[in-house]
Amino acid sequence: MSQTTHTDDPGFSTKGAYVTGGAEFTRDTNYIEDRITRDGAPGRNGEPGWPVEPGRYRLIAARACPWANRTVIVRRLLGLEDVISLGQPGPTHDARSWTFDLDPDRKDPVLGIERIQDAYFRRFPGYPRGITVPAIVDVPTGQVVTNNFPQITLDFSTEWAQYHRPGAPELYPEHLREEMDAVNKRVFTEVNNGVYRCGFAGSQEAYDAAYDRLWTALDWLEERLGGQRYLVGDTITEADVRLFTTLARFDAVYHGHFKCNRQKLSEMPVLWAYARDLFQTPGFGDTTDFVQIKQHYYIVHEDINPTGVVPRGPELGNWLSAHGREALGGRPFGDGTPPGPVRPGEEVTPGHGAA
Numbered sequence: 001m002s003q004t005t006h007t008d009d010p011g012f013s014t015k016g017a018y019v020t021g022g023a024e025f026t027r028d029t030n031y032i033e034d035r036i037t038r039d040g041a042p043g044r045n046g047e048p049g050w051p052v053e054p055g056r057y058r059l060i061a062a063r064a065c066p067w068a069n070r071t072v073i074v075r076r077l078l079g080l081e082d083v084i085s086l087g088q089p090g091p092t093h094d095a096r097s098w099t100f101d102l103d104p105d106r107k108d109p110v111l112g113i114e115r116i117q118d119a120y121f122r123r124f125p126g127y128p129r130g131i132t133v134p135a136i137v138d139v140p141t142g143q144v145v146t147n148n149f150p151q152i153t154l155d156f157s158t159e160w161a162q163y164h165r166p167g168a169p170e171l172y173p174e175h176l177r178e179e180m181d182a183v184n185k186r187v188f189t190e191v192n193n194g195v196y197r198c199g200f201a202g203s204q205e206a207y208d209a210a211y212d213r214l215w216t217a218l219d220w221l222e223e224r225l226g227g228q229r230y231l232v233g234d235t236i237t238e239a240d241v242r243l244f245t246t247l248a249r250f251d252a253v254y255h256g257h258f259k260c261n262r263q264k265l266s267e268m269p270v271l272w273a274y275a276r277d278l279f280q281t282p283g284f285g286d287t288t289d290f291v292q293i294k295q296h297y298y299i300v301h302e303d304i305n306p307t308g309v310v311p312r313g314p315e316l317g318n319w320l321s322a323h324g325r326e327a328l329g330g331r332p333f334g335d336g337t338p339p340g341p342v343r344p345g346e347e348v349t350p351g352h353g354a355a
Contacts, residue, residue, distance in 0.1 A: 018200045018301055024210065025200035027193055028130055031148040036136065037159045050138070050145050052159055054083035057145065059152075060108075060116050061134040062098055063289040063348070064091040064296030066192070066245035067149045068134040073241050074153040077283045079165020081343045084156075085110060088346075089133065091292035092299050097131045111142055119144045150188075153238060167337030171238045180232045180239050187231075187239070190217030192246050199258030199304065207259065215262050222270045229277070229330035236332050240278060247275040248288050251314050253297045257304065266318065276318075277325040279354070282338040290316055291352040319354035 018025075033047050040051030059075065061068035075084060087108045089098035097117030100108045107114050116135055120127040123143035135147040146152065157172040172180070194214040201207035221243070225231065231239040246254070250265040266272050279285040298310040332338070342348075 018303055024202065024206035025197045027196065030129060031132070032144060032146045033148050033151070034146045035148075035151060035155055035159070036145060037155070038162075052163075054163060055085075056139060058085045058087050058108075058110055058137045058139050059134060060087045060089065060098075060119070060137060062089045062091065062292075062296070063287070064292040065133050066249055067132075069245045069248075069287060070149065070241050071134040071152050071156070072287045073244070073283050074156050074171060074238070076287060076339050076342070077171065077236075077241075078156055078160070078168045079339060080156060080160060080163060081346070083160070083163045084136075085139075086346060087111065087137075089116060091289075091295040098133055110139060111137060113142070116144075118142070150184075153241065157238065165339070167333070169236060169333045169336045171236070171241070173233070173237070176233050176237065180237060183232055183239050184242055186217065187221075187243050190214060191221070192242065195246060195250075195254040195258050195260050198260050199254070199301075211260070211262075214260060218268065218271065222268055225274050226270045227328070229274075229325050229328040234330040235334040236278070236281065244275065244278045244284055247271060248279065248284075249293055249297075252290055252294055256311070257297050257301070264314075266314075273323040273325055276321065276323040279319050280323070281332055282340075285319065285354060286342050286348060288354075289348045289352045290354070291349070316354040 033045065034050055035047065036050040036052055036057065038052050040049040042049045059071055061072050063069065063072070072086065075081065075086070087100070087110060088102065090101040092101075093099060097115035097120075099115050100106055100113070103109055111119065113119060115131075116133060116137075117127075117131045119135065119137045119142055120131055122141065132147045132149075134149050134152060136145045136152060137143065138145050154172055157170075190213055194210060194217060197210035198207060198214060201210055221231075228234070230236055231243060247265055250260070254260045255264050265275060279288065294310050298305050299308050302308070
């Protein structure tokens, strides 16, 4: 979800600046708040209504981005592959936009565009905010519908329910929503975004404060998950998806690149076992591309890593080691079943995972 800006200079190649000297990092959370709903009714604030319609929308989600990775995991767990297509930009972008540089002719094969920026501009010419992923695009018009990543996954669970696969898990159960919303809020502010506050801190004081907040939250999670297999309830939920994508990137990126280095994830016994438990669950590890993750952060963040050198480590085979979390009970998919094989064409590139 890196916040890219745009420019009309065709020679512009700078990846973008992420650190403001002397200041703490503040994420722009003003997204396009349109929603795709069962009845297609306008939003509470007058946003256009978009109806649920199989085949109409395309999810644009880079494998490298943790916020986009969430949507890919949820789409797979719920079995929405046949009703919402997937476009995947490459791991890097410039200051204008994510690009489809891995596709033939460097264009998305469905939308026919080189940059996700084009879908934003078709709806909002000169769109002034961040050109982010994940984004959902209306295929008939080529216009972006929404980039509001927290709502996208919740709507996959609720508004698209009639198209879930048989045996799909209940990722946002009504009886757990109050607790889950509170947990998700803390995880977002202190962990998901907390690593960025460390990495993009513009002063020692801002970094120190962000570091302390992050590790306070990670210690809380270490304690919470010591007695329960999943974050909220006894099955995998939206809360686990949201935490997982940060944990998966922790040792590969955040520990060193973002200076979140009190400990590695692999040195926190509970969180490390929890992360491996999820990674080895269909839908999680099979959507995680460590090569693209490292390429994104170490190449794009020029002001943090000006050489663009991408580290070769860490070793990944330990992601597949025994975790022992079954002893805590819990049922990964509740009364449902795991998803089937990854859809052809959506597999993680061989050698990019932990196998």
